[in-house]
Amino acid sequence: MNVRTFARCASQAVLDAVYPPQCALCGTMGDPAYCSPCRDETEWLEPRVTTLIQPDPLTGFAAATRYAGRSAQAVTRLKYGRHTALAEPMAATIARLVAECRLDDVDWVVPVPIHWLRRCSRGFNQAELLASALPPARVRPELLRRVRWTRPQASLPADRRDGNLVGAFACTADLAGAHVLLVDDVLTSGATLRECATAxxxxxxxxxxxxVFSSGMR
Ligand SMILES: [Zn+2]
Known part of the structure; x- marks a missing residue:
């Protein structure tokens, strides 16, 4: 073990003593952020791309889990509870899904952007955290910007969600012929992802x- 490795291990040991690892979902002390029993309770989906028919702006989508139980709890705790320790296991899940679905040859990976005001108040964009285990050279958050403040989709009835997002996103570069992979935490109505795809x-x-990590689509 060299000096640097020793220093890293020692500082991790100190951190673990001060802030012992804990499952961010069930609260079990000494367990990783997304512990094994919580994984067992998660409804994992078959890794596959569901193809959508044109004129849908999305070519298709893949989801790691069903939006229910532990998966829904993980999405909520990461985004609203700021349990950022969940980002690493959730990002690893996204990376595995991308590999299993043979999506690793896309041109660009674009995390769904949030408005800068929301980013300031939250401190991070959960979609960017979830893209963090994908090849850094392909991850280009700056390609898509949220240009309009919108009410949270979850706060609106289903029939008002599509209109809420019209013109909310703008693409900042010429993407002629490119295959883009959008990354987000959750897919419910699909309105956000479709509006991004349109841009x-x-x-x-x-x-x-x-x-996406979690899908509420039936
Ligand atoms: Zn747990």
Whole structure:
């Protein structure tokens, strides 16, 4: 063990003594942020891309888990409870899903952006955290910007969600012929991902596939 490795291990040991690891979901002390029993309770989905038919702006989507139980709890705790220790296991899940669905040859990975005001109050964009285990050279958050403040989708009835997001996103570069992979924490109505895909296609993206940690689609 070299000096640097020793220093890292020692500082991790100190951190673990001060802040012992704990499952962010069930609270079990000494366990990782997404512990094994919580994983067992999670409804994992078959790793596959569901293809959508044009004129849907999304080419298809893949989801790691069903939006229920521990999965829904993880999404909520990461985003609203700021349990950022969940980001690492959730990002690893996204990376595994991308590999299993053979989506690793996309041109660009774009996390769904949040408005800068929301980013300031939350301190992070959960979609960016979830893209953090994907190849850094392909992850380009700056390609898509949230240009309009919108009410949280979850606060609106289903029939008002589509209209809420019209013109909320803008693509910042020419993407002629590119295959873009959108990353987000959760897919419910799909309105957010479709609006992002529309903005990317307006700048020439040929295919836009989405990967999410959790899906509420039936
Ligand atoms: Zn747990």
């Amino acid at each position: 990317l296609r307006l700048r020439g993206a040929r295919n836009v596939t989405a990967v």
